[in-house]
Amino acid sequence: MSAExxxxxxxxxxxxxxxxxxxxxxxxxMLERDPNVVIMGEDVGYFGGVFRCTAGLQEKHGKTRVFDTxxxxxxxxxxxxxxxxxxxxxxxxxxxxDYIYPGLDQLIxxxxxxxxxxxxxxxxxxTVRSPFGxxxxxxxxxxxxxxxxxxxxxxxxxxxxxxxxxxKGLLISCIEDNDPVIxxxxxxxxxxxxxxxYDQPVEPWKKHEASIVPEGYYNIPLGxxxxxxxxxxxxxxxxxxxxxxxxxxxxxKGVDADILDLRTLVPLxxxxxxxSVAKTGRCLIVxxxxxxxxxxxxxxxxxxxxxxxxxxxxxxxxxxxxxxYPHSLEWAYFPGxxxxxxxxxxxxxx
Amino acid sequence: xxxxxxxxxxxxxKTGGGNRPALALHVPEPRSRPGDPVNFADVKFSxxxxxxxxxxxxxxxxxxxxxxxLVRVLGDDNQAHGPWDPKLGADTLRTMLGHMAxxxxxxxxxxxxxxxxKTSFYMKCTGEEATSVAASxxxxxxxxxxxxxxxxxxxxxxxxxxxxxxxxxxxxxxxxLKGRQLPIMYSSREHSFFSISGNLATQTPQAVGWAMASAIxxxxxxxxxxxxxxSTAEGDFHSACTFATVYNAPVxxxxxxxxxxxxxxxxxxxxxxxxxxxxxxxxGIASLRVDGNDALACFAAQQWAAxxxxxxxxxxxxxxxxxRAEGHSTSDDPSGYRSAQEREEWPLGDPVMRLxxxxxxxGEWDEDRQTAxxxxxxxxxxxxxxxxxxxxxxxxxxxxxxxxxxEDVFEDLPWHLEEQAAQATRERKxxxxxxxxxxxxxx
Numbered sequence: 001m002s003a004e005x006x007x008x009x010x011x012x013x014x015x016x017x018x019x020x021x022x023x024x025x026x027x028x029x030m031l032e033r034d035p036n037v038v039i040m041g042e043d044v045g046y047f048g049g050v051f052r053c054t055a056g057l058q059e060k061h062g063k064t065r066v067f068d069t070x071x072x073x074x075x076x077x078x079x080x081x082x083x084x085x086x087x088x089x090x091x092x093x094x095x096x097x098d099y100i101y102p103g104l105d106q107l108i109x110x111x112x113x114x115x116x117x118x119x120x121x122x123x124x125x126x127t128v129r130s131p132f133g134x135x136x137x138x139x140x141x142x143x144x145x146x147x148x149x150x151x152x153x154x155x156x157x158x159x160x161x162x163x164x165x166x167x168k169g170l171l172i173s174c175i176e177d178n179d180p181v182i183x184x185x186x187x188x189x190x191x192x193x194x195x196x197x198y199d200q201p202v203e204p205w206k207k208h209e210a211s212i213v214p215e216g217y218y219n220i221p222l223g224x225x226x227x228x229x230x231x232x233x234x235x236x237x238x239x240x241x242x243x244x245x246x247x248x249x250x251x252x253k254g255v256d257a258d259i260l261d262l263r264t265l266v267p268l269x270x271x272x273x274x275x276s277v278a279k280t281g282r283c284l285i286v287x288x289x290x291x292x293x294x295x296x297x298x299x300x301x302x303x304x305x306x307x308x309x310x311x312x313x314x315x316x317x318x319x320x321x322x323x324x325y326p327h328s329l330e331w332a333y334f335p336g337x338x339x340x341x342x343x344x345x346x347x348x349x350x
Numbered sequence: 351x352x353x354x355x356x357x358x359x360x361x362x363x364k365t366g367g368g369n370r371p372a373l374a375l376h377v378p379e380p381r382s383r384p385g386d387p388v389n390f391a392d393v394k395f396s397x398x399x400x401x402x403x404x405x406x407x408x409x410x411x412x413x414x415x416x417x418x419x420l421v422r423v424l425g426d427d428n429q430a431h432g433p434w435d436p437k438l439g440a441d442t443l444r445t446m447l448g449h450m451a452x453x454x455x456x457x458x459x460x461x462x463x464x465x466x467x468k469t470s471f472y473m474k475c476t477g478e479e480a481t482s483v484a485a486s487x488x489x490x491x492x493x494x495x496x497x498x499x500x501x502x503x504x505x506x507x508x509x510x511x512x513x514x515x516x517x518x519x520x521x522x523x524x525x526x527l528k529g530r531q532l533p534i535m536y537s538s539r540e541h542s543f544f545s546i547s548g549n550l551a552t553q554t555p556q557a558v559g560w561a562m563a564s565a566i567x568x569x570x571x572x573x574x575x576x577x578x579x580x581s582t583a584e585g586d587f588h589s590a591c592t593f594a595t596v597y598n599a600p601v602x603x604x605x606x607x608x609x610x611x612x613x614x615x616x617x618x619x620x621x622x623x624x625x626x627x628x629x630x631x632x633x634g635i636a637s638l639r640v641d642g643n644d645a646l647a648c649f650a651a652q653q654w655a656a657x658x659x660x661x662x663x664x665x666x667x668x669x670x671x672x673x674r675a676e677g678h679s680t681s682d683d684p685s686g687y688r689s690a691q692e693r694e695e696w697p698l699g700d701p702v703m704r705l706x707x708x709x710x711x712x713g714e715w716d717e718d719r720q721t722a723x724x725x726x727x728x729x730x731x732x733x734x735x736x737x738x739x740x741x742x743x744x745x746x747x748x749x750x751x752x753x754x755x756x757e758d759v760f761e762d763l764p765w766h767l768e769e770q771a772a773q774a775t776r777e778r779k780x781x782x783x784x785x786x787x788x789x790x791x792x793x
Contacts, residue, residue, distance in 0.1 A: 064566045075589030082559025109549045116758045118537040118545035267764035
C-alpha cells in the first residue's frame with residue numbers, strides 16, 4: 001500500500017469504490033468546483049453512460065452541463081475545441097476508444113496544436129475520456145488500445161489509470177490541466193483488478209487496497225509513475241489492465257520484480273524508469289496494444305538509450321499480436337500469463 | 351468453399367446481368383477550360399429587390415425558396431432595391447468601400463512581396479471582398495469569427511493593425527505567432543478572430559461549439575464561421591450542421607461559393623446538383639443564397655442571420671455566390687485549368703466597383719475621391735510594409751529565438767522537449783557559427 005493510499009484511508013475510514021464510481025466522483029467534484037466544466041458524449045446525459053460513469057450527473061448539475069451528443073465524434077471533439085476557445089473546460093466522452101478515429105483530425109490537427117499555432121492565444125483544455133482495451137469479448141470494435149496514436153502527437157497528453165484511487169486523482173488533474181488530455185479508462189478493470197488468469201474468478205475492487213478512495217477532492221500529478229512494488233530481479237513497466245496482470249504473473253512465478261505503473265505516457269516519468277532499471281539491470285515492458293510501433297517500442301528505445309550500461313539482458317516487450325482484436329480467440333490474443341511468463345524466464349536466463 | 355480472394359472479379363462485360371443497360375460514371379466537368387469560349391447563360395438569377403425578406407423568427411421550411419434564389423439588393427441601375435436593402439448611411443457605405451479598397455491594395459502588395467521573395471506564400475481574395483468585409487460589419491465587434499484562409503477582410507474591417515498582418519506574412523521577429531504558421535494563418539483573440547487552421551472546414555464545428563458555450567453561459571455573443579464551397583464536402587462541415595441544428599446554436603455558417611477549389615470547380619462539391627444553401631434545408635437550418643458580389647446583400651444577409659441567432663431562433667447557413675477572380679494562392683496558376691475569359695464574363699460583376707458605383711449613383715461619392723482613396727490605401731500599405739521589413743523577411747535571420755520552437759507545445763516544457771531544445775541550440779552553433787545573438791535569433 002502506498003503512503004498516499006494509507007493516508008487517504010486514515011482520513012475517511014476505509015471507504016471503498018470501484019473504478020466507475022471513482023471516475024463518477026471525479027466528474028461530480030469537478031462539475032461542482034468549476035462552473036466551466038461541461039460533460040458531453042453519446043448517452044452520457046439522462047442515461048448516465050453505457051458504463052455508468054456519468055450516472056446521476058445530469059440530474060444533479062443540469063442539462064447544459066451534462067448532455068447527450070449526436071453520434072459524431074468529429075463534431076464532439078470539434079465542438080469541444082470551440083468550447084475551450086470560449087473558456088469552458090469540456091470533458092467529452094468517446095463511448096469506446098475504437099470510435100475515436102472520426103475525431104482524430106480535430107484532436108491531432110486542431111486541439112493538439114491550437115496553443116502552438118496561436119502562440120498561446122487560444123488553448124484546448126479538454127479531457128477526452130474513453131474506455132479502451134479488451135478482455136470483455138468486445139470484438140475488434142470494442143477492444144482496441146490505440147494509445148500510441150496519441151503519444152505520437154506533439155501537444156497531446158495521454159493518461160491511463162490502473163486503480164480507482166488513481167482514476168479519480170488523475171482525472172481531476174487532467175480536467176484541471178490546460179492542455180488537451182486523452183484519458184483512457186481500461187474497461188476490463190472497471191469492476192475489478194483483472195489478473196489475466198481469465199479462467200479464474202475476478203476479485204472485486206473492494207478487496208483491493210487501491211479502492212480506498214477519499215470522498216472529496218484530491219489530485220495526482222501527471223507525469224509521475226506509481227511504484228507498484230519494490231523488487232530487485234527485474235523492472236516491469238506497464239499501465240492500465242496490464243499492471244495487474246504483470247503483478248499477478250510475477251507473484252505466481254515468485255519473481256522479485258520492481259513494478260512501475262506509468263499512469264501517464266506523455267509526459268513520461270523517465271526518472272522512475274531510469275532509477276528502476278539502474279537497480280535491476282533487466283527490463284520487461286508489457287502492453288495490450290499491438291506490437292509494431294506500440295508505446296513499448298518507445299519505452300524500449302528509451303531504456304536502451306539511457307540505461308544501456310546497466311542492462312544485463314536485452315529489453316523485452318510483451319504485447320498484443322499485430323492483428324485486429326479477435327472475438328472468439330480473445331484469450332489467444334491477450335498478452336496474458338503464458339506470454340509474460342516466457343518473457344520473464346528469458347530475461348532472467350540471459 | 352473457396353475463399354473470396356480465390357474468386358476472380360468478373361471481366362468487364364457491357365451486357366452485365368442479361369439485358370440490363372451498362373452503367374456510366376459521371377465525372378463533373380466545368381463549363382470551360384483554357385482557351386474555351388465562356389458562356390454563363392446557365393447562371394440565372396432574378397432582379398435585385400425581388401426576393402422576399404422573412405421575419406428572423408421564420409421556420410426554415412417556410413423560406414425554402416431563398417436557398418435556391420439569389421438575394422440581391424444592388425440593381426443594374428446601381429440603386430438599392432427591395433426589402434433586403436439594409437438602408438445603411440453614406441458614412442457606413444464609404445467605410446465599407448474603404449475597407450474593401452484596403453483589402454485589395456493589401457492583397458496586391460503582399461502578392462508582389464511573395465514574388466519578390468519576401469515570403470513563401472500568399473492568398474488574395476480578389477472578387478470576394480464583400481463576403482468578408484460587408485458580412486463582418488453586420489456583426490458586433492465581439493462576436494466570435496472562425497474564418498477560413500481567405501477572410502483577411504474581417505481583420506481589416508475590425509481594425510487589426512496591418513503591420514501585425516505583414517509581420518505574420520513575413521514570419522519575422524515581430525510576428526505575434528512566432529513564425530510558426532504559414533503566411534496569412536492569422537490569429538487575434540483581441541479582435542475575436544479565431545486562429546486559422548489551414549486544415550479545411552475544421553473551424554466549422556469549432557464555431558458551433560463556441561456558440562454552444564456562449565448559450566450555455568447565457569452570454570449574448572454569437573459565432574460566425576466562413577468556409578469555401580469546396581470544403582463543404584468535408585465531414586466537419588456536416589458535423590457542424592448537425593450540432594448547430596441539434597442544439598439550435600447561435601451560429602452563422604457562411605459558405606463562400608467562389609466556384610473554384612484550386613483546380614476543382616464547384617461540381618466536385620456537389621454544385622451541379624443543387625445549391626450550397628440547400629445543404630442547410632436538410633438539416634432544418636434557415637438557409638439563404640446571396641449575391642456575394644453585392645456588398646449590401648452580404649451585409650443584409652449576415653445581419654438577418656445575426657438577429658436570428660441573437661434572439662435564440664437558431665443557426666443560419668448563407669451561401670455567397672461569387673467568383674475567385676485570381677489563383678487559389680501564389681502557388682497556383684489558374685491558366686492551367688480554367689478559361690481566362692471567365693473572370694471577364696462573370697455576370698455578377700466586381701464587388702468594389704458595384705459598391706463604388708452605388709455610392710456615386712446616390713450622390714455620395716465620385717471618381718476623384720475613389721482615385722484618391724485607392725492611392726491613399728496603396729501608400730499606407732507601402733509605408734507599413736517598409737516598417738514591417740525592419741523586423742525582417744522570411745529566411746533572413748530576424749526570426750524568433752530558437753527556444754520558442756519548443757514553447758507552447760504544452761503549457762509547460764516536459765523533459766523531452768527541454769532536451770530537444772538544448773540539442774537545437776547546440777546545432778545552431780555548428781550550422782551558423784558566425785551568428786550574432788543580438789539579431790534576434792539567439793538564445
